[in-house]
Amino acid sequence: MSQSDQSLPLLRVQSLVKSYGDRVAIHEASFDLWPGEVMAVVGESGSGKSSLLNVIAARTQPDAGQVEYLNHNGQLENIYTMTQAQQRLLSRTEWGFVHQNAADGLRMDVSAGANVCERLMGLGERHYGRLRQTAEHWLHRVEIDISRMDDTPRTFSGGMRQRLQIARNLVTQPRLVFMDEPTSGLDVSVQARVLDLLRQLTRKMQLAVVIVTHDLAVARLLADRMMVMQHGRIVESGLTDQVLDDPQHPYTQLLVSSVLQP
Amino acid sequence: MLQMKQVSKRFTLHHQHGTELNVLQNVTLTLSAGECLVLDGPSGMGKSTLLKLAYANYSATSGLIEVSQANNQLLELTRATPRELIQMRRETMGYVSQFLRVIPRVSALDVVAEPLIEEVTDQLHAIDDAREKARTWLTRLRIPERLWGLPPATFSGGEQQRINIARNLIKPRPILLLDEPTASLDAANTKTVIDIIQEAVSRGAAVMGIFHDTQVGQAVATRHIDVAQFRFAAKDAA
Numbered sequence: 029m030s031q032s033d034q035s036l037p038l039l040r041v042q043s044l045v046k047s048y049g050d051r052v053a054i055h056e057a058s059f060d061l062w063p064g065e066v067m068a069v070v071g072e073s074g075s076g077k078s079s080l081l082n083v084i085a086a087r088t089q090p091d092a093g094q095v096e097y098l099n100h101n102g103q104l105e106n107i108y109t110m111t112q113a114q115q116r117l118l119s120r121t122e123w124g125f126v127h128q129n130a131a132d133g134l135r136m137d138v139s140a141g142a143n144v145c146e147r148l149m150g151l152g153e154r155h156y157g158r159l160r161q162t163a164e165h166w167l168h169r170v171e172i173d174i175s176r177m178d179d180t181p182r183t184f185s186g187g188m189r190q191r192l193q194i195a196r197n198l199v200t201q202p203r204l205v206f207m208d209e210p211t212s213g214l215d216v217s218v219q220a221r222v223l224d225l226l227r228q229l230t231r232k233m234q235l236a237v238v239i240v241t242h243d244l245a246v247a248r249l250l251a252d253r254m255m256v257m258q259h260g261r262i263v264e265s266g267l268t269d270q271v272l273d274d275p276q277h278p279y280t281q282l283l284v285s286s287v288l289q290p
Numbered sequence: 291m292l293q294m295k296q297v298s299k300r301f302t303l304h305h306q307h308g309t310e311l312n313v314l315q316n317v318t319l320t321l322s323a324g325e326c327l328v329l330d331g332p333s334g335m336g337k338s339t340l341l342k343l344a345y346a347n348y349s350a351t352s353g354l355i356e357v358s359q360a361n362n363q364l365l366e367l368t369r370a371t372p373r374e375l376i377q378m379r380r381e382t383m384g385y386v387s388q389f390l391r392v393i394p395r396v397s398a399l400d401v402v403a404e405p406l407i408e409e410v411t412d413q414l415h416a417i418d419d420a421r422e423k424a425r426t427w428l429t430r431l432r433i434p435e436r437l438w439g440l441p442p443a444t445f446s447g448g449e450q451q452r453i454n455i456a457r458n459l460i461k462p463r464p465i466l467l468l469d470e471p472t473a474s475l476d477a478a479n480t481k482t483v484i485d486i487i488q489e490a491v492s493r494g495a496a497v498m499g500i501f502h503d504t505q506v507g508q509a510v511a512t513r514h515i516d517v518a519q520f521r522f523a524a525k526d527a528a
Contacts, residue, residue: 220395249394267347277304
């Protein structure tokens, strides 16, 4: 039976451990993420899901374990043995990070256009016309009226800010995007639009995504697969519909039975 | 195309004092290309559970489920990774449930075209082709043209069911699982769906389905199987 696979994952996480004092935030977390795969991490607050996201996105050093990323030479490279300059380059080009609170991921006092183009300017693009064109293209893709290009995000609604943050991250055509509760600060009516946009863009751009959410309906809509975390441990993982429709672990059963129609 | 070998399914309800529900036991069956196997038996027998096991929507408690994939490789579902299962569903197996899971803001036309668009992502002419095929399906299933541009969330049950059928059949996959696909359809549309299933079988698809309407079941079946024989209680009594 040929169930083996010779190719390498985009991200390989092995035996991660992270504690804050006596509190264990992540206990022995391991998984592989493949190109184009969208994976949701669910669990209640304090389950360790945001800690996990920060460790795999090179934002917090783990106490033990490894996070490896597939580099352009086709080799898995430990992200914590890279130089800081290499890490920074990775986070500004091939990776993206979408924060729950858009203000954490945007520059609130520069124009929307400059927010979209910052990554490109960081890579050395200086041609004003091309930058302007890219900004227009991306504002259009995230459904922000181009007439708002020179306004700062302070004047934007919550949903617009979140869409701008998404554009700002995707402008370099990343391969891997980390998202921390990207829709949970938004009104329900606004959520649908952001979710639909995320769904379309991840598919069209073949993005690999790790999305942390407490909302099982968001996981159902966006993710191919999911992991359930409780007290810092991954207690269950698998295809999204399998985990939601046939949960095995007591904690997953509790989560699924506690919401209306995920 | 699909083989189930001594498959059992037991649900353990951890929050109902660990209650165990034995739904199916010793399911052994083979589904071949070019046949339509109809699952018979009263409701509550585990017919839907059997289909969901075959689609890897439920995970089997024991036994093996082997699928010959479109790429000629055999995949054993109980040990496959999520990545392998996603690929298997995309290329090899379609599944029509009674209810459409609606996607906010996506038009009926694009909901139907999506399985074809997924493969081509950004090639514009291929997307146009996919939408053209979707129009053909919507026309055949009598969805009024004024609805094509609207998201199906507000459609009637029967309309949503037809959207679901079109979405799952637009890409001709080798294996097709059907869970009461005609439950809320009128006579004319039921007839159309029967035709569609018969066409799938004659192009060589392996079809397995549940039909509450025995006339529909009779019309499409090339073989029947009684799911009652896989009941745990029946086994015990024997």
